[in-house]
Amino acid sequence: MAASRALIFFMRNPVPGKVKTRLAAGIGDEAACEFYASFVRDMLFMLERTGGEIHIFFWPPEEPPQMKTPHPMHPQKGASLGERMQNAFKEIFNQGYEKALLMGSDIPDLPMDIIQEAENLLAGRACVLGPSEDGGYFLVGFTKKGFFPCIFSGPEWGTSKVLAQTLDILKQNRASYGLTTPWKDVDDLEDLKLLFQRLSRGTATARETLHQLEELRRVRPQILDEPL
Secondary structure (H helix, E strand, C coil): CCCCEEEEEEEECCCCCCCCHHHHHHHCHHHHHHHHHHHHHHHHHHHHCCCCEEEEEEECCCCCCCCCCCCCEEECCCCCHHHHHHHHHHHHHHCCCCEEEEECCCCCCCCHHHHHHHHHHHCCCCEEEEEECCCCEEEEEEECCCCCHHHHCCCCCCCCCHHHHHHHHHHHCCCCEEECCCECCCCCHHHHHHHHHHHHCCCCCCHHHHHHHHHHHHHCHHHHHCCC
């Protein structure tokens, strides 16, 4: 195996009406699906530049994404998000990797520097988390020796308590951890407008997503130009 670290990328099969439903409430199913597909492409492009070995874990497991990629693809396994993340780490560590970072596909402008920051933090700790502004986390990483699956069975998924509850579990068990720079994922129309502002300022790179945003503004200018 060429690398000792893996990048686990969680994504959904981009099907209109089944992805980014909160965003779709503001721009429609087709447009939300197109944005989601651009999020995936931009994130994979960024991750490829880090040099880590990427493993794509898709959902639902019976519907592999129709995309050309050189990266191994795995079905997510488990009923809950926590169970699916836990199983992904187990699968990767069973393949012989010593470290792994897992992230979702809702952060198209995530800087490559944060991936490097997470890897640096993991060098001296068992776990690393990337806090998101909604009270959850956009990234979680472990060393093989420090893997602590209990964090995936305690939190109330989909709530603003996820990060706090995860940290409580780590502290109670005296597991060493670090936190990266916070970042914001894209869940709804307000998040999309904020993303457009960031990308328009040139403070981040997500070319596919920026192209989609510029096209949306061209055909439906009222959506992005309305005040937050």
